[in-house]
Amino acid sequence: MIVPISRIKDHVGKEATIRGWMYNKRSSGKIHFLQLRDGSGMIQAIVCANDVPSEVFEKGEKLTIESACSVTGNITKHPKFDDVFELQAKDIQIHHLNTEEYPISKKDHGPDFLLNNRHLWLRSSRQWAIQRVRNTIINATYEYLYNEGFIKIDSPILTPNACEGTTELFEINYFDEGKAYLSQSGQLYIEAAIFSVGRCFDFGPVFRAEKSKTRRHLTEFWMMDAEAAFVEHEENLKIQENLVSHIVKKVLETNLKDLTVLERDIEPLKKIVPPFIRMTHKEAVKELRSMGSDIKENHDLGGDDETILTKKYDKPIFVEKYPAEVKAFYMKRDPENETRVLCADLLAPEGYGEIIGGSQREDNYDVLLKRIKDHKLPVAAFEWYLDLRKYGSVPHSGFGYGLERLTGWICGLQHIRETIPFPRMISRLTP
Numbered sequence: 499m500i501v502p503i504s505r506i507k508d509h510v511g512k513e514a515t516i517r518g519w520m521y522n523k524r525s526s527g528k529i530h531f532l533q534l535r536d537g538s539g540m541i542q543a544i545v546c547a548n549d550v551p552s553e554v555f556e557k558g559e560k561l562t563i564e565s566a567c568s569v570t571g572n573i574t575k576h577p578k579f580d581d582v583f584e585l586q587a588k589d590i591q592i593h594h595l596n597t598e599e600y601p602i603s604k605k606d607h608g609p610d611f612l613l614n615n616r617h618l619w620l621r622s623s624r625q626w627a628i629q630r631v632r633n634t635i636i637n638a639t640y641e642y643l644y645n646e647g648f649i650k651i652d653s654p655i656l657t658p659n660a661c662e663g664t665t666e667l668f669e670i671n672y673f674d675e676g677k678a679y680l681s682q683s684g685q686l687y688i689e690a691a692i693f694s695v696g697r698c699f700d701f702g703p704v705f706r707a708e709k710s711k712t713r714r715h716l717t718e719f720w721m722m723d724a725e726a727a728f729v730e731h732e733e734n735l736k737i738q739e740n741l742v743s744h745i746v747k748k749v750l751e752t753n754l755k756d757l758t759v760l761e762r763d764i765e766p767l768k769k770i771v772p773p774f775i776r777m778t779h780k781e782a783v784k785e786l787r788s789m790g791s792d793i794k795e796n797h798d799l800g801g802d803d804e805t806i807l808t809k810k811y812d813k814p815i816f817v818e819k820y821p822a823e824v825k826a827f828y829m830k831r832d833p834e835n836e837t838r839v840l841c842a843d844l845l846a847p848e849g850y851g852e853i854i855g856g857s858q859r860e861d862n863y864d865v866l867l868k869r870i871k872d873h874k875l876p877v878a879a880f881e882w883y884l885d886l887r888k889y890g891s892v893p894h895s896g897f898g899y900g901l902e903r904l905t906g907w908i909c910g911l912q913h914i915r916e917t918i919p920f921p922r923m924i925s926r927l928t929p
């Protein structure tokens with residue numbers, strides 16, 4: 499019977515077949531130790547010359563790294579470790595024997611080599627673990643948002659206008675319609691949808707022609723935008739804080755083994771519970787300057803600022819109420835100080851920095867029209883968006899997270915390029 503490795507503990511003392519690939523091998527004369535993986539887990543198969551027919555032992559001898567095979571035998575518990583199982587091989591079937599040496603070995607390869615071989619690198623145990631954590635984050639997001647009454651609404655990728663600023667747009671020629679742009683965020687569209695369904699979210703690839711070569715930037719990444727009618731600034735932060743806490747909790751419940759593969763210290767993750775830390779942009783600037791940053795009063799936080807600030811606290815930080823001039827046109831001004839907006843960036847601890855950007859939206863037609871003009875955006879392209887403030891306008895808020903930033907932080911990675919199956923960066927488009 500073919501059994502997934504993840505279910506193997508229910509088969510102790512019985513015979514089972516593991517079908518997959520040989521990850522690694524150690525041999526000592528009359529014994530082969532085959533490390534097998536099948537996508538759901540990893541198990542060691544022991545092939546003893548004394549216990550199997552000689553042709554089976556020879557198949558074990560012949561198997562090369564990443565060859566595809568099935569191994570059948572009795573499942574036993576590891577003599578020393580709980581929750582570790584072994585397969586005492588009786589038979590081996592080779593599905594595909596690799597005759598060329600597998601390009602990725604145990605030795606240290608540089609990042610470029612690994613990225614060039616991303617299609618193969620994905621099989622290695624760290625990359626496998628990262629994808630499993632990413633998957634849990636996606637699932638936990640759906641779960642939390644459904645429970646809070648949000649439904650999924652898909653936003654378009656081909657768009658006639660910018661959402662987040664015109665300097666980072668990928669432009670394409672769109673038949674007779676002229677220029678179209680790849681979406682930077684589905685926000686404006688799910689804002690339209692809340693007037694139909696109340697609360698909704700999208701989740702899909704977005705594109706930024708950003709010339710940033712940092713460990714936090716990709717040109718294609720996955721964003722989840724959530725939006726809700728009648729939600730104002732304070733409640734917007736509560737939703738984000740509970741969502742992020744739920745995600746981290748789910749990963750700790752589901753992916754402990756993966757986090758071990760990644761050598762992720764889980765103590766910092768256990769501290770991710772509400773309430774998160776809150777400070778205004780003004781307070782953040784003051785604190786940063788006292789820590790040696792040369793940030794100016796009305797400037798955005800730089801990557802280094804986010805790093806030093808978030809190393810100081812062990813919980814995520816909401817930095818609220820940025821100066822209006824460094825934020826997007828759609829953000830509502832703070833009634834207590836018109837130079838500031840009702841926004842917050844959520845910064846992840848341990849030096850990771852921004853994972854979420856969100857705000858309350860401007861809901862007044864005239865004010866929004868003025869903002870669009872002030873930002874020198876083409877009014878015609880935003881007419882449909884302005885309509886939302888003409889018919890049944892209500893206070894509303896939303897936010898967007900970057901899946902790769904979130905995954906990078908939770909997995910404890912140096913660079914977010916490892917969190918997406920096929921990263922796209924300024925100088926990387928293949929494989």
Ligand code: 4AD
Pocket residue numbers: 661662682683684685706708714715716717719721722723724852853854855856857896897898899900901902903904
């Ligand atoms: O802060 P951003 O630009 O916000 C928006 O796009 C809003 N429209 C979202 C909303 O309110 N619905 O992007 C949101 C998040 C960032 O906090 C960051 O996590 C991620 O997207 N992000 C990137 N991730 C990887 N590479 C990049 N180049 C990114 N740019 C933003």
Ligand code: MG
Pocket residue numbers: 843852854855
């Ligand atoms: Mg942002």
